[in-house]
Amino acid sequence: MVGARFAYLAALLAVVVCVEGCGGGGVPYEERAAWRDKTEAQCLAAGYVRASAYVQNASRVSGPSACGIGAALKVSGLNGGRVAVSPPATVNCPLTASLDRWMQSSVQKAAHRQFGQPVVGMRQIASYSCRGRNGSRRGHLSEHAYGNAIDIAAFRLANGREITVVKGWWRGDAREKAFLREVFTGACAEFYTVLGPGSDRYHYNHIHVDLLVTNVSKGRHYCRPVLRDGLFAAAEGDALSTASIKPIPFVGPPGGE
Structure with a gap:
């Protein structure tokens, strides 16, 4: 009787585990x-990204x-290998x-404007990872689970100075502050x-970027926190409209290539 009861409880536990993480691997x-x-x-097929010593x-x-x-x-480098990805x-x-274009069109311009020199390195802390959003075992998969997202923690200037997000x-x-606002x-x-x-509490030390198309298919980019009067302010329910921010579609040649 004890053995049968133990087997029943073990089977019930297995069902619960599957319900909470039935995608496999939690x-x-x-x-x-x-x-x-x-x-x-x-x-x-369009050749917007080509294999090289820094994109393999x-x-x-x-x-x-x-x-x-x-x-x-x-990817170990952007902008023709001039910006190391570490x-x-x-x-x-x-x-x-998109990373290539952003680095050239926004990051480098901001670096020259604020520091008079280019960015030569970018430190990332998460790229591909098979997990739920914010590590949850419920809900949706993170864009990291598709290699469609990256978390950026710091930028390194040509003189060796590192600007960390945290x-x-x-x-x-x-x-x-001005540099990070611009990028x-x-x-x-x-x-x-x-x-x-x-x-939110999950993004205190980095900038997360991804290309989840369902956001722009609704006519909006999802950007948090919102920039108001030159300052960042987290505002629940706010989003940036494509009427004020025009996206650059990924189907375009990387800048400078």
Whole structure:
């Protein structure tokens, strides 16, 4: 009797575990949307990102649930290798193209304007990772689970100075704050979701960018916190409209290439 009761409880526990993380590996279950593989294939076919010493083709990435990248890239540099990405990021083609454009059109211009020199390095703390949003075992998969997102923690200037998001955002000097405001605003024009310190407790030390197309399909970019009067302010329910921010579609050649 005791053995039968133990077996019943063990089976019941297994069902509960499956309900909470039935995607396998403790991640939410999600169907893979057709647009993901389609946009990857379009980007590669058009040649907007080409293999090089700093953008290398990697093996196809797959995991439980819908996790994976159809044509994974290992990116160790942007803008023709002039900006090192450390550690190398595993991401998809569309995100790589957008990072390249953003680096040249926003980040480098902001660096020259504020510091009189270019950015030569970018430190990232999360690229591909098969997990739920904010690590949750319920709800939706994170865009990191598709190689469609990256978390940026710092930028390095040519003179070796590092501007970190965790320090510069709130406690940096005037130029550091202005630089981060400019790169964040530029990210909101290039990417479809952008989250920084003040958006929630999960993004206190980095800027998260991704290309979740369902955001722009609704006519809006999702950017937090919102910039008002030159200052960041987290405002529940606010979003940036494409009427005021014009996105640059990923289907365009990387700047300077």
